[in-house]
Amino acid sequence: MTTTPLVEMRDISIAFGGIKAVDHVSLDLHAGEVVGLLGHNGAGKSTLIKILSGAYKKDSGTIRVDGKEVEIDSPRDARDLNIETIYQTLALADNLDAASNLFLGRELTNGLGFVDDAKQEAECRKVLARLNPNFKKFNVPVSALSGGQRQSVAIARAVYFNARILIMDEPTAALGVHETKMVADLIDELKAQGLGIFLISHDTREMMELCDRVSVMKNGKMVGTERVEDVTEDDILSMIILGKNPVREAA
Ligand SMILES: Nc1ncnc2c1ncn2[C@@H]1O[C@H](COP(=O)(O)OP(=O)(O)OP(=O)(O)O)[C@@H](O)[C@H]1O
Numbered sequence: 056m057t058t059t060p061l062v063e064m065r066d067i068s069i070a071f072g073g074i075k076a077v078d079h080v081s082l083d084l085h086a087g088e089v090v091g092l093l094g095h096n097g098a099g100k101s102t103l104i105k106i107l108s109g110a111y112k113k114d115s116g117t118i119r120v121d122g123k124e125v126e127i128d129s130p131r132d133a134r135d136l137n138i139e140t141i142y143q144t145l146a147l148a149d150n151l152d153a154a155s156n157l158f159l160g161r162e163l164t165n166g167l168g169f170v171d172d173a174k175q176e177a178e179c180r181k182v183l184a185r186l187n188p189n190f191k192k193f194n195v196p197v198s199a200l201s202g203g204q205r206q207s208v209a210i211a212r213a214v215y216f217n218a219r220i221l222i223m224d225e226p227t228a229a230l231g232v233h234e235t236k237m238v239a240d241l242i243d244e245l246k247a248q249g250l251g252i253f254l255i256s257h258d259t260r261e262m263m264e265l266c267d268r269v270s271v272m273k274n275g276k277m278v279g280t281e282r283v284e285d286v287t288e289d290d291i292l293s294m295i296i297l298g299k300n301p302v303r304e305a306a
């Protein structure tokens with residue numbers, strides 16, 4: 056691809072104590088692209104994306120957004136760059152409804168400075184109608200929603216606040232088949248809208264279906280990044296297990 060990537064992470068490293076959690080890793084993401092991160096537990100996937108989301112500060116390396124070098128020192132910095140994250144453990148306030156969660160910490164207020172519930176609900180209905188037309192549960196606490204419906208609310212929040220770069224850390228890990236399909240449809244829709252998405256999952260087959268490219272990490276290092284049409288599921292599995300890229304190196 057010749058266009059400037061939405062995100063370029065170059066030579067990123069971070070260590071915790073003696074452990075090199077991410078060790079000289081480089082990765083790009085283009086608009087309208089889904090890039091998957093695969094690898095064993097502790098490979099460094101979440102740590103890498105937490106550097107992009109401002110949760111951790113890298114020890115070294117550079118990050119560019121739209122070709123321009125940026126410093127991401129906090130989640131606030133990431134948000135200002137339209138980078139939104141949906142974490143492994145979904146952070147929704149259980150006792151609040153969908154609209155209140157959508158605007159949590161960024162409430163819409165009326166002229167008197169009070170939260171404008173009617174306006175929030177109207178906006179919430181608008182954005183969810185676009186993302187998940189089947190969503191009906193607007194007036195119940197999100198604790199009463201299914202896992203997939205909760206994901207819809209979390210994704211709606213990112214989309215409403217103009218995410219251009221969406222990070223999803225195991226969004227389907229706790230979901231059933233039907234719910235996973237719903238999130239997969241959401242991802243396709245966001246991709247069509249031109250967002251760039253980093254997706255982390257342990258489900259290799261699901262990743263082959265959802266992603267344009269997949270990257271495999273092992274022990275903090277990048278094993279390789281390949282377009283899904285260039286590799287088989289077995290290639291990916293051997294990258295995960297052996298830490299070698301059969302597409303690039305002779306076995
Ligand atoms: N805050 C932290 N303090 C110390 N060590 C950490 C911290 N965060 C991550 N690590 C270590 O960094 C390494 C990479 O962890 P990370 O969470 O990125 O793995 P992962 O690939 O996301 O794994 P999983 O698939 O289990 O989610 C692990 O050895 C982990 O113990």
Ligand SMILES: [Mg+2]
Binds near residue numbers: 102143
């Ligand atoms: Mg993780």
